[in-house]
Amino acid sequence: MPSLKVLGKLVKELEDQLVACMRCGMCQAVCPLFAETGREADVARGKLALLDGLAREIFDNPQGVQDRLARCLLCGSCAANCPSGVKVLDIFIKARAILTGYLGLSPAKKAIFRGLLSKPALFNRILAWGAKYQGIFVRPVDDLLGSSCSRFLSPLLKERHFKPLAKTPLHRLVPAQNTPAGPAGKKVAFFVGCLVDKIFPAVGQAVLKTLEHHGAGVYLPPDQACCGIPALAAGDTTAFEKLVRHNLALFASEPFDFLVTACATCTSTIKKMWPLMALDYPPEEKAQIETLKERVMDISQFLVDEVGLREGTTPAPDKILVTYHDPCHLKKSLGIAAQPRAVIRANPRYDLVEMAEADWCCGCGGSFNLQQYDLSASIGRRKRDNIVNSGCPVVATGCPACMLQITDMLSRAGDTVQVRHAIELYAESL
Secondary structure, three states: OOOHHHHHHHHHHHHHHHOOOOOOOHHHHOOHHHHHHOOHHHOHHHHHHHHHOHHHHHHHOHHHHHHHHHOOOOOOHHHHOOOOOOOHHHHHHHHHHHHHHHHOOOHHHHHHHHHHHOOHHHHHHHHHHHHHHHHHOEEEEEOOOOEEEEOOOOOOOOOOOEOOOOOOOHHHHOOOEEOOOOOOOOEEEEOOOHHHHHOOHHHHHHHHHHHHHOOOEEEEOOOOOOOOHHHHHOOOHHHHHHHHHHHHHHHOOOOOOEEEEOOHHHHHHHHHHHHHOOOOOOHHHHHHHHHHHHHEEEHHHHHHHHHOOOOOOOOOOOOEEEEEOOOHHHHOOOOOOHHHHHHHHOOOOEEEOOOOOOOOOOOOOOHHHHHOHHHHHHHHHHHHHHHHHOOOOEEEEOOHHHHHHHHHHHHHHOOOOEEEEHHHHHHHOO
């Protein structure tokens, strides 16, 4: 547990950031959680008001404060639309770290984050076992969406329709790669991310195919770890730091021009959260993080802004309509919205049709989906309605977590809409 002196320092940092909030309430109009509950305590303004008294509340009712802060998707909608520029996500992440430092982690979270997630080799072995024997516990539901549900009543899985673990993860399909820069004159490191590796390896293969097609060298180191956002969102800075340092050591061993990901959350975490939490890191590690911050980008941004798209020229007799969902961490945190749409349009087989509220949160929110599934699903159904109302048989996005949530909502509703990653559609045309 951190000392009172350390806690006091962190609280002071929060107080310095909180003064920028004018309590104008603009966050109410864009908060997906507030749209469902109408509760002031669920919107950013209410939580910021709560944190104004954190120094007192942390002693009076720390668990109550933590429970209130946990009711947040960390989607960044409030920060993206704040006229005062309040860095809401930064504040909430620091507050969660303070509270977890004071209260400690539950045994279950400690086992998951420190005993499993922060040990990549063990994590891979456990999930490989899970992929092999998951058929005992899950049954397929929808062949088009590839969704399954639990065979047994489960307090964790509930009535979810989920994507099962891939039979073969990407790290087994492509254990490692290190090729020199080709005609593009650029070398790219590929940060895979947990969901792409273990649930959507086809997305990772599409990234590699695309990079090869564009003549970029690829550095794909083995034994990659999680970007750390699940641990950080839970306030576990110990596991987060271990994961960051593990990945820093991997990517520091080889020179490259860009670090690309196909996961909006991983991109945002490396660019925003790693520097935010690295204030007390040694100078060498801080310098490495700052370098990666400047080099990391979404695969669609790399293709559009750095190497240029190669649009297919073969005419398609029967075009497929596709709509696009903006991941919160891609559009709201990083400002990336035009590039994935350009990537989709580059395939002549598809016609892009904009859905209503394309950038409204899908409701996943990582651990929020596990802890507040009813609210998560309620927000997700709004996204599902907009997808179906677009009339498109395909919905694309740029975040594997969003793919999971959208698959769940569509599958449970019995909709015949396929869920794809934008880079998969582009790779089809190469």
